[in-house]
Amino acid sequence: MQHIIDRFISYVTVDTESDPNSDTTPSTEKQWNLANQLVEELKAIGMEDVTIDENAYIMATLPSNVDHDVPVVGFVSHFDTTPDFTGANVKPKIIKNYDGGDIVLNEEQNIVLSPTYFKDMLQYKGQTLITTDGTTLLGADDKAGITEIVSAMEYLINNPQIKHGKIRVGFTPDEEIGRGAHKFDVAKFGADWGYTMDGSQIGELEYENFNAAGAKITFKGKSVHPGYAKGKMINSMLLASKFVAALPENEVPERTSGYEGFYHVTNIDGSIEKTMVQLIIRDHDREKFEARKEKVAQIADAINDEYMEQFGEPIVIADIKDQYYNMKEKVVPVFHIIDIAERAMKELDIKPLIKPIRGGTDGCQLSYMGLPCPNIFAGGHNFHGKYEYVPVESMQKATEVIVKIAELTAKIYNG
Template sequence: MEINNINDFQVAENFKRYVQIDTQSDAQSTTVPSTEKQKNLSRLLVEELLQLGITDAHLDDLGYVYATIPSNTDKKVPVICFCSHVDTSPDSSGTDVKPLVHANYQGQDLVLPDDENVVIRFSEHPDLKEQIGNDIITASGKTLLGADDKAGVAEIMDAARILMANPEIKHGDIKILFTPDEEIGRGVDHADLKKLGADYGYTMDGERAGTLEDETFSADGVKIKIDGVSIHPGYAENKMVSALKIAAEIVESLPKDRLSPETTSGKDGFVHPTNLSGTVEEASLGFIIRDHDTANLAKHEAELEEIVKTVLAKYPQAKFTFEVNEQYRNMKEVLDQHPRVVDIALMGIERAGMKAEKRSIRGGTDGSRLSFMGLPCPNIFAGGHAFHGKQEWVSVQDMQKAVLTILHIVALWEEVS
């Protein structure tokens, strides 16, 4: 079978069905998964995989879906995994998502009907220039869409359907992994790689069609706790030391023209406050520290700690703690040791009819962690754009290209083995 002749895609129908299931994760939760509602989509995915004839598909207690498309070749082929996450970002509502298809897009601004103030402007989304004549899916204006990463989930599911129905596409064992809680940095905390049994992996969690990301940020988190002195405000003169005001002063003391997401691009790192809470007596600050060069994380953290010490020096009665936690590391450090996993993906993208573009990402994916856990795992485009907000959009045709890319990748691994 000529893979590029396939035209009976169901990826758009999959996607529209999946995004209507609320799977928002919650960084403040201590449960696994962080929200029980993520399992509602995962249960549906297992049911659909079983209907395809994938007999070992199952959902574990921690919210992970595992499944195997069995090998149909006599060759000894490395076991390949495709992975996407079911959760959506806490940054924007994922409740009652209404997917809208804008057919035969012609370059117009897209005004979303449930909130006409939400406009996806052609001038502000340069990738829309490549979508003339395509079908664009958006939300309705009150929620995010969920293309991050239900586009990837829908693509893997459609590729699985096609592979199960077309045994003439030769391949080795293919593993499917759907994870919870990626958006809050816990996506593979409880993934059982021994049970998964894969040699190499690919996350379908990227953006523009044709792109592959083999380089991510390295990432740490910092928690700062400040202990102040509380006293009745009516009698506070020369006695009260407000932890909350100290925390605000620390944020105000951060560099204004560098080291922030607002003032950096490319491979520049940043120090970014993500939350501030507290009272007069006690306050806490959360930061994410990012850089493509892992060694720079310690430098950024030292600069942040020096800012904290400088501020606290004005308040000798206050105390602070400064805690650094590793989150993930730049996957390139691992992938450079396994060039074939990237090379085959680039070939698969080219065979699917696109110009392959290898690039770095100013973020991380489940693949960052998986690579360091022993599963080399670059990130392939899923077609979504403007993630985590109401202007999120995805092209039906780009999702179809992602399905073809998956099919070519599995065929290539069989071909070169």
Template sequence: MFDNYTFTVAERFLRYVRIDTQSDPQSGSHPSTERQKHLGRLLVEELQTLGLADATLDDFGYVYATLPANTEKTVPVICFCAHMDTAPDCTGTNVNPLVHYNYDGGDIVLPDDPTQIISPREHPYLSMRKGDDIITASGTTLLGADDKAGIAVIMDLVHFLGQNPQLKHGTIRILFTPDEEIGRGVDKLDLARLGADFGYTLDAGERGTFEDETFSADAMTITFHGVSAHPGYAKDKLVNAIKAAAHFVDSLPKDEFSPETTEDRYGFVHPVRISGIAEKATVEFIIRDFVTAKLKAYEEYIKDKVEDTLTVFPGAKAGITVNEQYRNMKEVLDKHPEVTQYAIEAIERAGLEVRRSSARGGTDGSRLSFMGLPCPNIFTGEMAFHGKHEFVSIQDMQASVKTIACLALIWEERSPG
């Protein structure tokens, strides 16, 4: 069905990544950065050009659009979703994407900073993409494949189905979200307005990957309160909250419970930000595990470390807050097996080997699933995300377009006449 189709996913992707859409975890606005709306406006314009007349960008930075059904069957409404923001971990300003055609399997030296080398030794998946056309940034920024590859895939799907009206599908809702990278991707989402029964995020990596399981996640903040005093006259008076916070962080184990020492199904506790002055210092954590019940054990472990620290700094006090971020989507998806079954069949129908995977992180689908929209995750080819070594294969993105096109057709085929 794609024999005579000219994919648009690469040209769209190259256009989208040039727009800076970094989110900001320190911002209290929705979206966290106004620049995310710059991409949103472009996407609305392109969707309307593709015939989706209701495409809109709301005040909170969400793009909604509808591809109407072209079948007489009663088909569940499915949603394809991707996020517009890029991670705050690495700059996304002035991204200069480069296409390395017919990749030769060797190191890719990024020209704007030749010390940045994308090597198949560090990224084994790159070896599997020899002969593909690989897109990277130029060495001074991230690329933004996470998740503009997903956006480009969905946009090319809309284009493909518009070019092939003989292919029957139900109503498809398009959703592009802001602030996914900072855990706020669905904070202001109008689920009733979306009006979908089931969803799929396009935000996974290797070709053929399907994720129906994510971490469960909490955020934890520890605030150390010291006693301020003039440093010249501080003897037996000053209690330095910065030193207490530093001691606490240093007391964390060096060989377990951390992202740098765990893999597969092992969770972690991870300090992500520390700030303060002598009177008050704050340490922010993220807590992750596939088994939701284990989060409580990790949090109790941290609380014990806090209590140990207070014994070392008499006069110091500490406050602790824990906030739920998201939960393992598998708890919901297991109740809707067809959502997974159809996705696996679609990957196979696209001619690919299925790679079942558990995401060591979360997606918008994690929270959407618990909001009433079961929503697993499908590959786009995005790799080495959140850093300057990020890359994506054009052929992977094209394979993703094929997959979700097959998925849309399968939902129609399996529905009653």
């Protein structure tokens, strides 16, 4: 257990926050710090063909130790952390033999991780939890996944009696800003299928995800002295408010679950002359996804129609771009890769939790790039904020699942 803890902490204490406003890959220079560290660690444990390209994509090989043909299986995680909350100066706290009560993360700021609010905590009573100190995120998304992949490869190298085919591992930058797979060389990776280790609670196995789009809505205005503004001023901030109010009020993240889609306003920045609204659009169903994008365009068109005579040109510009699609379409035709993962969990006495992802992973895009790539739990909870935590036992189990998938695949394809 301590080996996994030490490895995980060595990753999360390196700041790898990505930046959606950057046009470089990786989007932040500091991501190279952990990337280079991982390259050296992969070499040190005995992995072969360890490479890192000019965009910080890392790949490595564990050669087959059987004499029959086995499909090449890949395991993928990302090393960046979200820009939604700071990942600088992470100071993990280790809670051994968790008693099921409140955990004071930061006494000075009265920040408490409580099972009263986060009920999932209770299933980990008696286990070892790693939490934040209340001032940063933890980074289990997805440094827990990297910990598990490296630990599984190290275990297989040190235990050659476990038979397996060729395994490829890949670590990516910028997943949290939707670009983790953009420059991933699927042909170079050379796997028949893969798994992202990027899920949450123990047992999660996911092959359905949102269809996703991002929208930038620009509102124009006219600034006039407020004392003489009647019939002349157009306040772009009020137009933006009108737009947001026209979105379905119950179709937001905090009021939806399961297969229900949503609109999510992520940022509003404005003045009288110009306001920018950014939002994301999500739905598992492709037709409903297209309808949601059309709804955004219709609201913008209605405001344009209302102000065309006064403003003389479109006053609202809606820029809507697709981000990724539901991987189900690409995974169902090769459903045996789900069967293998499910069997691996059951043989380890883990109850598989097969459910749709209310988000996305690198695997969504990789599946459409020719690498079917469902998602397996990495163990963390409450990602992207100060209440993030991960049970060490979940990371251990995820590591065992990787080993078991490798072992089962070799057995299944033996004659």
